[in-house]
Ligand code: QV4
């Protein structure tokens with residue numbers, strides 16, 4: 001009996017690190033700024049069939065309406081209330097999305113903005129996405145309700161009331177991040193109000209949360225509201241399942257606040273991942289892919305079972321947050337596909353794929369002054385729907401990286417090799433590398449300026465495999481490159497450095 005209790009306890013205690021995705025699915029996609037109606041459709045027509053585990057959605061709570069500049073994407077990071085009412089849709093549409101996605105085994109993860117409310121300069125009136133009244137000046141948010149008592153004004157010791165020095169852990173938590181009114185999370189009323197908002201979402205059926213700006217909350221305060229959360233809705237999850245938690249903490253080293261302070265609450269975003277991988281794939285600072293042999297903890301990253309990893313995110317793909325110029329995005333599509341392919345093939349971390357919209361960049365002195373531009377929208381400010389073209393790409397300026405064959409097929413690859421060890425590493429001491437995942441998958445990259453032509457041990461059973469980068473198995477043939485693995489597991493790989501995508505990936509589910 002004791003052993004059973006212990007087992008149950010262990011099961012419970014690491015549950016918030018478990019993404020709660022359907023078995024056999026291993027990635028989530030951030031459908032940044034999508035409408036709930038479009039996400040529901042995408043779950044049914046694309047994400048479920050291709051084995052995506054879930055969707056990170058934009059903040060679903062009522063936010064300030066900013067018209068100068070015109071409806072910036074970041075207005076959604078300035079809460080006015082916890083009503084489920086934004087440009088992505090209302091509560092009915094939200095419920096419909098969660099139900100339809102859960103019903104096809106695709107989970108929903110909510111971007112929870114609970115460190116703050118709107119900017120101190122946010123003004124007052126009913127200019128919010130659900131029409132609620134607020135007054136930033138007097139800290140009055142009656143639609144929650146929050147009043148001046150619920151903010152950190154008195155606690156912050158800096159002159160401006162804002163964070164001025166990231167080397168002072170106390171002000172990073174107790175002062176305003178870029179002027180955003182900072183909630184007093186040591187108060188039980190604030191903790192309970194946040195938990196009530198999150199429990200409303202849990203009861204609707206969500207599987208977990210991205211905790212925005214976690215660095216700006218004390219780990220203990222986050223734990224306090226997490227401890228008030230319900231278990232997930234048993235309509236779709238087994239009893240006693242805790243919500244998946246991943247905390248946004250930008251820790252590139254060099255600051256007193258570290259990611260590990262937050263491990264007790266759940267997983268943490270590993271921002272070193274995208275910054276370093278971008279540098280390696282761009283071959284900057286003498287970096288080369290051969291160095292990726294010990295990728296993961298060997299590069300000083302947090303332990304794999306605490307990491308939420310990504311190549312780019314909604315901030316650093318446009319110069320916000322962290323990662324700098326090395327971050328690869330859809331704008332750098334050829335290198336970006338290699339980076340996402342590498343991330344999805346490698347066992348480290350729980351993987352999130354970015355799905356963006358296109359905007360008109362305008363670089364002045366190296367900065368994109370259009371970094372604020374919001375999602376594709378109509379004249380009245382409503383977000384444009386996601387149209388699907390005949391070739392399965394998206395229209396209306398939605399980039400839909402998750403629908404790019406190379407990326408979609410690598411999401412499937414990760415599912416096929418799940419649980420298999422990192423194996424059969426080979427490199428040419430430069431930028432040609434290869435590795436396998438046990439006896440179920442193998443990938444080869446050529447990021448040098450000359451041809452790769454090599455016979456390699458794949459670890460795979462003999463057979464004819466379809467490369468899932470240049471194509472995939474279609475009927476009884478391969479639409480792209482074919483790879484023959486012999487009875488000893490060896491295969492010939494030829495990759496021109498001029499290839500559209502200079503990498504090949506094969507796995508046991510795409511064989512002739
Ligand atoms: C301006 C001035 C302030 C002034 C304030 C007065 O800069 O000094 O006090 O006006 O109101 C927007 C504007 C910003 C403005 C602020 C408040 O860009 O100029 O301040 O609003 O009005 C996003 C954007 C921010 C945006 C914010 C709120 O990135 O530019 O600020 O939304 O709209 C750190 C954190 C990390 C954070 C990252 C961006 O550690 O947690 O910065 N990342 C998350 C989200 C991110 C979001 C926030 C946090 C805030 O991923 O998207 O910021 O919720 O690294």
Ligand code: CA
Nearest residue numbers: 173182216217
């Ligand atoms: Ca804070």
